[in-house]
Amino acid sequence: MNAIRVTPLTAAVLGCSLLAGPSGCVSSSTYELAKSNAENAKLLYQNEQRRANELAAGTKKLKERIEELEASLHESREKLARADRDWRETRDELLRLKIEREQARRKGGERSPEFVIHSDAEKSSSGIEPEGAGPKGDPQARDARRRLRELLQQLQSALEHL
Numbered sequence: 001m002n003a004i005r006v007t008p009l010t011a012a013v014l015g016c017s018l019l020a021g022p023s024g025c026v027s028s029s030t031y032e033l034a035k036s037n038a039e040n041a042k043l044l045y046q047n048e049q050r051r052a053n054e055l056a057a058g059t060k061k062l063k064e065r066i067e068e069l070e071a072s073l074h075e076s077r078e079k080l081a082r083a084d085r086d087w088r089e090t091r092d093e094l095l096r097l098k099i100e101r102e103q104a105r106r107k108g109g110e111r112s113p114e115f116v117i118h119s120d121a122e123k124s125s126s127g128i129e130p131e132g133a134g135p136k137g138d139p140q141a142r143d144a145r146r147r148l149r150e151l152l153q154q155l156q157s158a159l160e161h162l
Contacts, residue, residue, distance in 0.1 A: 076158060076161060079154075079158050080155070080158045080159070083151055083154045083155045083158055084155065086147075086151045087148070087151040087152065087155060090144055090147045090148045090151055091148065093140075093144050094141070094144045094145070094148060097138065097140060097141050097144060101138075101141075
């Protein structure tokens with residue numbers, strides 16, 4: 001008869017493997033729970049990463065829009081400054097023309113301009129036209145008034161856009 005001989009070393013290996021089997025392995029339910037938790041964490045991470053990318057793209061678009069608006073504001077301010085400067089120059093030119101007209105009127109007579117009455121002959125000979133004389137007035141004054149009206153319109157439209 002053949003007898004199986006079990007040496008003490010073989011018995012120890014078999015005993016350890018029997019004892020280690022149930023305590024060293026994870027139950028299948030715990031493994032499935034850990035696996036589903038890992039998948040959920042991965043999905044959450046992907047969603048957060050997608051949201052972060054969307055926010056970054058939105059931030060980039062907003063920064064570009066801010067730059068465009070700042071450029072537009074700068075351009076509007078420059079236009080407004082130019083219109084203001086032109087308006088002031090035109091105003092100064094009109095004032096200069098008005099002063100010249102007054103001086104020319106005073107040279108014709110020493111009385112105050114409110115009391116000076118010019119006949120039509122005097123007006124045509126002196127070349128002085130009353131304010132509001134229309135198309136027969138001084139061409140420089142008409143041009144200056146026209147420029148002033150244009151500048152005021154530009155100023156008004158620039159202010160409306162702000």
